[in-house]
Amino acid sequence: MKTKYKMIYPALCLFLCLSFNSCLEPDDSVYTTIVADKYDYSEQDMVRLLGNAYTPWRSVVVGMINETQTISSDETLVPVHPWGWNGTTINMHLHTWTSETGEAINRWGELYTGINNANQVIYQIESGMVPVSEGKENYLAELKALRASYYYMLCDYYGNVPYLTQFNVPDGFLPEQITRKALNDSIIKEVTEALPLLPENVDKSTYGRFTQWGAYALLAKMYLNAEVYTGTPQWEKCIEACDKIISSGKFDLADSQKEIFSADNEDCVEAIFAVPFDQSYASGLNIFNYVLNGQFSQVYSTTTFGGWGGSAAIPQFIDTFDEDDSRLKDNYLQGQQTYPDGSNVMCELGYSLGKPMDIVNVVPGLDWAEEPHGLHLAKYEYVAGMNPGAMSNDVFVFRYTDVLMMKAECLLRTGHADDVAKIVTQIRERAFKSNPAKAEVTGDELMEGSCYDYGLRESSYVVDNGGESPVVLIPNPRITHEGGADIQYGRFLDELGWEFNQEGRRRQDMIRFGVWTTKSWLSHEATKDANKELYPIPRTELEKNGKLKQNPGY
């Protein structure tokens, strides 16, 4: 009997063991992802990989439009509102950001993700991991131009940054930091080398990708800012690059500025390098959320409730517009806001509660602004049924008007004001259709200073709420008058502001025209500190890479 039972046990054990398939093999099944070692890339995968290098531009443009190039500038701010915004956005207006201020430092990671992804795809092609039978060199050139475009933004924001073009590096490798000038030179070298291999055609197949024209526009930007980046201006080279694009005949001015920013702007003739967005397939463009109040969710019947009500236009900036300039009306919401049924949008908080939302060109100060205060940003078209956190408008990092204006600026700076007048007039024409005479500008006018009335410009906001004495929200408003007449080529800076407001570039222009640290606006007092022209390197990055040295002044 006993032996019989003893036989059963090993047999039972064996049976049970086998019934679990394998009793010694660790389970290596995956279900929603692919094990890299077991995957053979096919030719079709090239596109799927290429996407990794391009899509980081999405968060980069969102960041530059909402925060990093705008709310620290003289066009827009995020004041303290009754519903919040009492944190780091204050530092942005005051230029007191630190290495922990998200609005100033978050671009670093986004840009390096783009660079690293480009490096990775380049490595995947060069190492033969991805088979590319045709156009290998063209892909590589495209990726290098794209990578240079990320470095361009790093050069603009942070200046002295690590420069790395390799993906396959030894374990523990830490990249070296180079100077802003060296970075500038590397970008120009790379783009110049890549250029001949880039496509010339401008059609559906190259939309959202780097063409020769995108590369020339990138070069033009680098040359335009060369004096800031390197100390040596490169106006002639900028004109040269712009002329390549202009003479290609591939682009044209759009009939109206409005169509460039429409929700369905894919076929725009101005698009030189586009970052495509889509409500469903490429989310992230959340300008609605960032700038509008919750009531607008109902105005536009948005898919989900949104609206954080952050940014407001700075009244002094709005005051520079000519009253007949259609861009003022097209790019901003002002006056009484209404629902689709015609009823008034009402204010819901603070002392404006219950009053119709009649948006006025007044911001009491950084410390207080309510729903109607400050024109609301509306350049990128809002449409009914939109997603407030995922708009479908594509963003053009480089557009044709900009190329014309870059050329114009360089001509102006090299003493060809009259040639500039023709270009600027041409662009103004579509903004002054109601009064074409005003479109005309002369060379002399363009040589004038700015009409921006710089200076601190706070106002006390006095409310009678039925208490014993009225409530004063900005008790000691600060008002100074600095004006803008002394700014060299200030009028041209104004022109840039009128055309390119809200496009995520005002900071760059202000630095180039020397007003970034020298002028005051609203609650921002001139810092007189040249170090503020660069943002600090994020604290977390300094901790990860000991080779990094913080920018001066931080």
Added chain:
Amino acid sequence: MIKGSSQGAITDLDGKFQLEYNDENDVLVFSYIGYQSQEIRIGKQHFIKVKLKPSSMALDEVVVVGYGQQKKSELTAAISSVKQTDFIKGNVRDAAQLLKGKVAGLTIVNSTGDPTENSSILLRGTNSLQGSNSPLVLIDGIPGDLRTVSPEDIAQIDVLKDGSSAAIYGTRATNGVILITTRKADSDFSINYNGYVGTETFAKTEKLLNASDFRALIKDGTISATDFGGNTDWLEAVTRTPVNHGHNLSVKGGTPKTNYLLNVNYKKNQGIFKKSDNEALVVRLAVNHSMFNDKLRLNVSLNSNTQNFTTTGDGTSFNRNIYSAALVTNPTLPIYKKDVDPDVLASMPEYDGPWAQPSALVAIANPLSTIETANGKHHRQRTRLNGNITFQPIESLRFNALLSWDRYNETRGYSESFDNFNTTVSHDGFASRGTRETTDQLFEFTAQYSEIFDIHNISVLAGYGYQKNVYEDYWMQNWNFPTDQFDWNNISLGRGDSDILGSRIPVSSDKSSGNLISFFGRVNYILANKYLATVSIRHEADSKFVGSNQVWGTFPAVSLAWRINEENFMKSVSWINTLKLRAGYGVTGIAPSSPYLATYRLGYTGNSDTFYYNGEWVNKLTPQSNPNPEFTWEKKKEFNVGLDFSILKDRISGTIDAYYRKTVDLLYNYPVPVPPNVYNTTLANVGTISNKGIEVMINGIVFDKKDFGWNTTLTYSTNRNKLDKLNNSQYQLENDYFYVGDAQPPMSGVPTHRVKVGEPIGQIWGWKVLDITDEGKWIYEDRNGNPVESKDITTEDRKVIGNGLPKHYLGWNNEFRYKNFDLSVTMRGAFGFQNINFTRLHYENPVEKSMNVLKSTYDKVFGKAVLSDTKQFNSYYVEDGDYWKIDNIVLGYNFKKDFIKGVKGMRVYFSVQNAVTFTGYKGLDPEVGGSLLTPGTDDRNKYPTTRSYTFGVNLSF
């Protein structure tokens, strides 16, 4: 056993025995595991009937160890055992709550009052930077969780504390092993019923501005909110007096050969917040059968666990935003529109439904409306079928096969009606549906041989285990419904996918699987009943490591003990009953929390993150993490010494343990730069962390008279923790520290804790407040120790301003008995730590101009000035958390037998849990959970803890 001889006998299953004897003066010694031995002189009797008393204090009680049982006297490791009689009584949520304050070194925290929330457990400090602090929970040898079986069905819980006892469980054992033993079937027929009913109140509530305070501040312009004309206590509006009740019916019986146990447990707890509840039905049927002269024994057990609860958020239980909304919502806002001052109502935005809504701009809805317009049900079903076959061909040899099949199913549905705030501002209605299934299979085969040769007592165990788990999840959401009548039951009616510009309705499915393969063995050796040794080893593979160079790991342990009281030289010391010295060393692993950590994987990006190529949206193919084939086991090595003693006829007994544990190859999501890395963290083995501590438990029988008894138990533990190292040859942080935690908007990005080499975990890191200016701006201490105003402070000036991990824990349990009354009082305390009071940090700053805040907001800081600075994370909000709690009080009365005819025993009791807290901490409860690296974080949104009152009855028939 005849005393002084080797002659003895063993009873059969009915307890009958036969023994031949020579001398009438021989003394028979009767002994049984878990009972006091008894000596009877044979005399002239031929038939002796003996009823053994259960051993109360006895060191001979049975302790459950890994893959077996041992007598407490034969233990060589640090294991704490708690019997049913010593459990916390009353309305307990899970098994861990039974042990609160009972085991030295085991910290059990219930940081919230949410009835669906499980206890969090911390044993012997923080040993890992990744993973979790949760111990391995085994129910009758099968992995499960604290709610797998009902607390009333548990006979005993054993906690394997040190490395040498836990090492036999290898990779999962670093945070300790909790062995839950359920009640066993036997042939004694009995029916038992336990029932209780109770209620709860908040232990403490925040003192907020009331409507009239708020109104006055509106009038003088201090705040810019609107006076809606109402007078609402929002916390009162969303809460209730809950009713909790529970019933446990247990029936057992059968024959000696075949017997059964059926336990049915039903529990329904209402939370203190409306629509927060928990309902559970746990049924367990166990059947034993033995055959072939007891050589083959079968145990089959079926356990069904059903849990239902209401949800007020998608995928959550109680939506905690409701609590924070109740704190900050304007107290002048009435609950219903009809009660709003008509003039104000005319100026307010129009929202559908009867609810008064504060502005959409603050995106915080009327908290009661959120409760009433949200509806969700979460249904969980766990079915466990397990069988155990024991074959014992000869007395000393035993084979055991354990099989278990466990399936967990979860279905959840959630919907929002048309009056919900979300609906009134955007889409019409919302519904969500989801389901999850996990399957766990276990097969374990063990062989054990035990024999006594002369003075050598040897026992050898060898085993093989295979465990497999599969996880699957699926959910979908939809909105824009034509009606809100159908909840989530007719989700196809929604038109979320046909919004004007064409959006997608979210759907998701996921699956993962893994296995654990192990070989293990153990040898116990006892020499002359004095010298004890245990050696064990486990060799194990975990599929989570597939892709790394080390899938298999080996975990050895050795422990020794010396029963000093058995030595001849101790025989004369009659006041010492037991004295045992123990020492052990063991290696355990730490299981990573997620699968596929070492596998370099590629994935397709989601549909909202695609690449526009030639007119089409293409899903990208991207790496899922930075590769790291060097990835290896995180191992904890522990050395433990202990002393067990009992003196004065076992009136005083106790245990003292001291340990030193060191985790090497610590896994951490190491921050790395991008580029060259793809992601900004890489999971790598980089550090070393050490913990040392002392645990003391002293048990005393102060009185043991017929009518009055008093037992007291004191537990104490202390732990010191230090991060020793944070780099390896491959990963070198420039700084030997990193930051964790977040002060939350508008201070997001500001860390709350710093983890630094040479310092303990849990260091709170921020600016140190020295004073406040007359204008109400903070004055901080800068890095050089000089005072500096807040506007000039920099990130470099932050300092250690506290530590969230208690240095000392103390527990004091008392049991009194007077005639038929019994009273037990459990007290606990923790000392030497600080908490970050997030509620004060966020709601005690006048910068909040439209939301409600704490009353203390407008108090002068340091008696000098009202704060007028932005929200800043600093030492003003870091408070000492030291506390002493009278945690559990139970007063019971035992009725005489047959007080009611047919009722064998009857007991009634009244219990209070979380009765009294003595603390200087200003927050609601100083006992906070907090995650691994950010202890002491008192979350402002947490469901506050409650005090519960329970009346119960136990009946046996």
